[in-house]
Amino acid sequence: MKKVLKLITSLILATLITACACSSCAPAQDIEDYIGPQQAAFFNNLKSLxxxxxxxxxxxxEDPDHDFAGKKLVATVENCGARNIAIPFSVGEDTSRTWVITATYDGLLFKHFHQNPDGSHHDVSFYGGFASDYxxxxxxxxxxxxxADEQTAEMIPAAKTNAWMMEFNPETKELTYYLERHQKPRYKAVLTLQE
Structure with missing residues (x-):
């Protein structure tokens, strides 16, 4: 069953990425040419992982009643293509989340892909935004x-002020996922590279 779910997830991600390729993120010779040096370096540093x-x-x-409290968090950098990276992110036994990072002509795009336990597409999925100053x-x-981009604001009105931050610290080998809403902290996870 897990193999079937993983295959379905891969097919859905491939479809989403292909759809993106048909619009604003057609490939270029060098991603730095269209997303800039810092975003390209970030993408390539993630891809190296x-x-x-x-x-x-x-x-x-630090709320013990938070949905993610006390649960093991696991993120695996995989499905690394020329202009996209998929990072499945599990929370305890819940493997329904995947972070998708795509180099587009509009900049580096970070989206959250969600699926239901049976592998079907979740109603609230593919939200996020483009990299920019914050x-x-x-x-x-x-x-x-x-x-958050316009699509996210329309899909989740309460999240229209969301701003996500992703960071990899090469010295501590830590990956940080951080979210603010209304410019105030909302969520933070710190994960360490497993050697």
Missing amino acids: CGKTFVGETVYP KGQKGTAYKQYFP
């Missing part, structure tokens, strides 16, 4: 900010 797994936990909020901070080769 392909096949690697990170394990960690929620560090904020609160005066610019993205770097190891850290990028992704404010």
Whole structure:
């Protein structure tokens, strides 16, 4: 059953990425030519981790009733293509989430793909945004900010002020996933590279 679900997930992701390729993210010779040097460096640094797994936990909020509280978090960098990377993100036994990062002509795009336990497409899925400056901070080769895009605001009105941040620290080997809403902390997870 797990193999079937993984195959279905792969097919859905391939369909979403192909659909994107047919619109604004057709391939170019060098992604730096259309997403800029910092975003390209971030993408390539993540891509260099392909096949690697990170394990960690929620560090904020410290609410024992939070859905992710006390659960093991696992993110594996996989399905690394010329302009897209898929990172399945599991929370305890829940393997319904995948982060998708795509180099498009409009910039680096970060989306959250969700599926139901049976492998079918979840009603609230593929939300996120394009990399850009956030609160005066610019993205770097190891850290990028992704404010919510219009599609996300329409899909989840409460999330229209969301801004996600993803960072890989090459010294500590930690991957940080961070979310703000209304410019205030909402969620943070820190995962460590498993050597």
